[in-house]
Amino acid sequence: MQRYFITDEAIKGKFIIITGDDFHHITRVMRMKIGDQFYCCNTKQTFICQITMITNDIVKAEIKEEIIEQKELKVRVSIAQGIISREKMEEVIDHITELGASLYLPVIMNRCTAKLNEEKLDKKIIRMNKIAKEASEQSHRANLLKVENPLTFANFLALKSQYDLCLYAYEIIENTNSLKQILANKNLKSLLILVGPEGGISKEEANLLNQNGFLPVNLGPRILRTEVAPSYIMSVISSELEG
Amino acid sequence: MQRYFITDEAIKGKFIIITGDDFHHITRVMRMKIGDQFYCCNTKQTFICQITMITNDIVKAEIKEEIIEQKELKVRVSIAQGIISREKMEEVIDHITELGASLYLPVIMNRCTAKLNEEKLDKKIIRMNKIAKEASEQSHRANLLKVENPLTFANFLALKSQYDLCLYAYEIIENTNSLKQILANKNLKSLLILVGPEGGISKEEANLLNQNGFLPVNLGPRILRTEVAPSYIMSVISSELEG
Numbered sequence: 041m042q043r044y045f046i047t048d049e050a051i052k053g054k055f056i057i058i059t060g061d062d063f064h065h066i067t068r069v070m071r072m073k074i075g076d077q078f079y080c081c082n083t084k085q086t087f088i089c090q091i092t093m094i095t096n097d098i099v100k101a102e103i104k105e106e107i108i109e110q111k112e113l114k115v116r117v118s119i120a121q122g123i124i125s126r127e128k129m130e131e132v133i134d135h136i137t138e139l140g141a142s143l144y145l146p147v148i149m150n151r152c153t154a155k156l157n158e159e160k161l162d163k164k165i166i167r168m169n170k171i172a173k174e175a176s177e178q179s180h181r182a183n184l185l186k187v188e189n190p191l192t193f194a195n196f197l198a199l200k201s202q203y204d205l206c207l208y209a210y211e212i213i214e215n216t217n218s219l220k221q222i223l224a225n226k227n228l229k230s231l232l233i234l235v236g237p238e239g240g241i242s243k244e245e246a247n248l249l250n251q252n253g254f255l256p257v258n259l260g261p262r263i264l265r266t267e268v269a270p271s272y273i274m275s276v277i278s279s280e281l282e283g
Numbered sequence: 284m285q286r287y288f289i290t291d292e293a294i295k296g297k298f299i300i301i302t303g304d305d306f307h308h309i310t311r312v313m314r315m316k317i318g319d320q321f322y323c324c325n326t327k328q329t330f331i332c333q334i335t336m337i338t339n340d341i342v343k344a345e346i347k348e349e350i351i352e353q354k355e356l357k358v359r360v361s362i363a364q365g366i367i368s369r370e371k372m373e374e375v376i377d378h379i380t381e382l383g384a385s386l387y388l389p390v391i392m393n394r395c396t397a398k399l400n401e402e403k404l405d406k407k408i409i410r411m412n413k414i415a416k417e418a419s420e421q422s423h424r425a426n427l428l429k430v431e432n433p434l435t436f437a438n439f440l441a442l443k444s445q446y447d448l449c450l451y452a453y454e455i456i457e458n459t460n461s462l463k464q465i466l467a468n469k470n471l472k473s474l475l476i477l478v479g480p481e482g483g484i485s486k487e488e489a490n491l492l493n494q495n496g497f498l499p500v501n502l503g504p505r506i507l508r509t510e511v512a513p514s515y516i517m518s519v520i521s522s523e524l525e526g
Contacts, residue, residue, distance in 0.1 A: 111504050131374075138507055139511070179508075218526035260522070260525050262382070263423050268381050272382065275522075276526070279518075279519040279522065279523075282504060
C-alpha cells in the first residue's frame, strides 16, 4: 500500500487533507479513487487512511486506524562525511536513508576535493532533504533522515558530547576493532560515525579525533570508497541490532 | 601503493611486461619513473614490482617480492538479480565488487521492466566486467568479480546444485530468518542469493524457488530497493565472516 509523509498541520480531527506533490501523486500517478486506502505518516505516527473526497487540488481522507510499526533502528545513527561531490552525496543520502540513518552531516575536512559552494547552498540542502524524504517513503520508514548544513571540523568534534559513542572509519591503524566488535553487547541510544572524503582522513585529523574521544573502526579487509562506506556501516548496524 | 591487474601472459620469468591502458596509467597518469614500485596481481598472486625500463609502449618491472594478502571473503558469494536498468546494474556491480562478491548474474524474471537488449549485449557485459575490474583494483582485491550473460529463470534455478546454500530476498513472508541468523554457525564455501527486480519476485517465482530448495531471507524491517539490497547483503556477509 502506498505511503505518504504528512505534516501535523495536514491532520484535521479524524481527517487528513493532502495537497501539492502528494495530491498529484495520489490522483495522477496512482489514480486513486474515493474509497481507496493508503498509509499516512507524520514524524511519530502511521495511519491507514481512506479517501472520502477528491477536488481539483485536495484529497481528503479519513483516518481509519493507527498502526504501530517498528521500522526504525533502536539507535539513532548520524553519518558524518567529508564533503564529496553533490551527486555522490545524494547517492549516499538515498542509500543510508533506506538503511535507517537519522542524520547526515557533511564535514569540511583537509582532503576534501569537492566543495559545497556557499552559492545556492540552501537550495542544495533542500534538494538533499527532498531525496531523503522520498527514500524514507520508499523504504516505509516512519521518520525522516535530516541533512544538515556543512560543519567545520572543529564544530563536528564538538558534537561528541551529544552521542553515546563516536567513531571514525580508518584503515591505516593495524588491529582496529571491527564495527561488529564495537557494537557487541552495547546498549547504545545514539551513535555518530565519520567517514573521510575521497582523499581520506588526514593524520592531523585522526590525532584530533583520538584526542576528542572518537574511536577508530575498520570496515573490513577491502578498501571501501567513501560513497560505499556509509552503506556498509548502516547495513552492519541494522544486521547487528535488528538481525 | 598503486595496484594493477595483469594476465598470466604478462609475467616473463621474474619480470612483468605492462602495455595498453595500464601502461598509460603508469606513465601518464601516475608519472612513474624507473625505480618506482607498484603492486601487480594476477588472479592468484600479488607481487611488489619495481620498474626497470620504460619505452614508448611498454613498462618492464621486476618482481621483488610476492605478498600474501587476505582480501577475499572466505565464502564465494554470487549475487543474482532480476534485470534492472543498465545504470543501476553498473552501480550494483561497482558496489558489490568492493564488498567482496565473486559473481554477478542478471536473471530474466516476470516483473523485470528493464531489458538487456540482445543487441550489443556482448559490449554491455564487457563494459560491466571492466567496471568490476576497476572496482577490484580500487578496493585492493586479489580476485575479479565476473559478470555473466543474462540467465533465464529456469537456468538460474538449475544453479542450486553448485552452491552450499541458496537464498532469495523476500519481505512478504512473515517470520523469515535474517541473513545474520542464516549465516550463524555455518561453514559455507559458496552462497548464491537472488534479489528481485524493481517489481519484486512474483508469487509464482517464489513458489518455484521454494520447490527448488532456495530459502527466503529478510533484509531488515525497512523495504530496500533492489539496487540497495545487494550492498546490504554483501556488507552483512563481510561483517559476519570477517568482522
